[in-house]
Amino acid sequence: MFDNNYFKLNYVFLSTKFYPLNLMKILVCISHVPDTTSKINFTENNSKFDKNGIQFVINPNDEFGLTRAMWFKEKLGASVDVINVGLADTEPTLRKALAIGADKAIRINSDPKNGLNVAKQIAHIVSSESYDLIIGGRESIDYNGGMVPGMIAGLTDYNFIDKCISLEINNGSVTAAREIEGGKQIIESKLPLVIAGQKGLVEESDLRIPNMRGIMMARRKELQVVDAIDEDNSTCTVNFEKPKPKSEVTLVSSDNVDELINLLHNEAKAI
């Protein structure tokens, strides 16, 4: 029990008693999305996503971010809140985040029409709660907006790092990496900060599945429901359309690869 970690944790604990503001406050934005295996269908004249029979999960990009937040909590001492802008049906997803180890969940009661709307709701909470670090995902795998974290940064004037693939924080100084085409960039920055995270932030194998104890504890944690502020209507969906069914594949015999080359050149004009 009296190993190094024990002392480190206690040290953080003690120091926070003296400097309660030192404890880093983290907010993780959780988007509630259809499981990756879902078949996508629409209802109401193709204007709404059909939730019927769909299993919902924490957006994969947010799962990486949540796991990194847990690491900060355990290694450096931090409080971790999770937030979602959605209706009551997203609560099981927030409970899952609590079971993974978040301290408190916030649901802003609104069925968001667009990314800016989500960002405005979250920025409004941030304006009174002064988080040091806001973690979102690179994009949600449903609407693929890829915009909410940057908009939160824009609205709150926090620093912002997109496509973040590693994040270290030391006494308020940030060292992070961002993915670029064909490589990465090492960035130094300061808190307060918003990141849009993705795979790399932690390894796939570090992702946590809630255990029994976590699930029991999550039941007793606070899930605060907050009223939405004014809806933003700058963009909205008109309708959805499914891709046309694919035409049959053209099979080529494995003894005749030249035929494939010929087709790719003359028919597909791809080489």
Add this chain to the structure above:
Amino acid sequence: MGILIYAESENGKYKKDSFEIASYARVTANKLNTSVTAVSINANDPSELGNYGVDKVLHISNDSLKNFNAAIYADIIKQAFEKESSNLAILSSSANAKYLGSLLSVKINAGYITNVIEIPKGFNPLTVKRNSFTNKAFEYAKINSNNRLLALSKNSHGIIENKTSAQIEIFEVTLVSSEINVKSTEKASNKVTIADAEIVVSGGRGLKGPENWGMVEELADVLGAAIACSKPVSDLGWRPHSEHVGQTGKLVSSNLYIAIGISGAIQHLAGINSSKIKVVINNDPDAPFFKAADYGIVGDAFEVVPKLIEGLKTFKSENA
């Protein structure tokens, strides 16, 4: 008035994406009977944009802007947007453009739509078609606000030449401060990236182990292609994470995607479906990939790929 684009350059040279959004903006501007203005930072030859229909270039040359910084660049585009009294700005989907896009949308108070794949369907209000649900569906979305911002998907419009003589105007800007500092950039300089490649060659678990990637590399070499892989291949450490494509990895929208020993799981297909032509090589005729592909060979990759490399070498020498 007019449409404003951000023409991104790297080491003084415009990216392909910039010519694509210029071409897109030109067609859109013609429908609106308006002009196209480009913001250009530290490019060597701004007049080049005239080849793709840009009427005016706001040219900025400033050493302190050598490193891309999303907050500072977004503010510069905002200054241009206001100076031109524009109400429609168009970005590409490069990593930098996406990075600054969300910041810019807040700064100019614009409704923002990403992943746009076609010329607007309507203008009152502006209505566009976009990819959503990671290529499993299309969405028509409209912008109700006065100011509007679009990000165009890569390779969705193509580059169209349209020679005008772009008027070059030196643009003086004020720089905001930023607490984001780039310390270093690590980038393979001579490799085609998955995002920019015309052709992508991708390997899956069917290739058995990292030691078998030699033939994938050789095939990519012959085709001038980028290399990608399925998720388990990167999870197993056979290939770097940066090559993982699919719903939770990179998206591929190349002209040609060749999948070798990849089963075609829904999460994999979601990420590559917007590629134009898909080819699969798999020894299992029931592999789901055959339902998603345009061309396929049922066969052992270890026999087919070397034959394909030889065949392509001959093809290249004959068509050189």
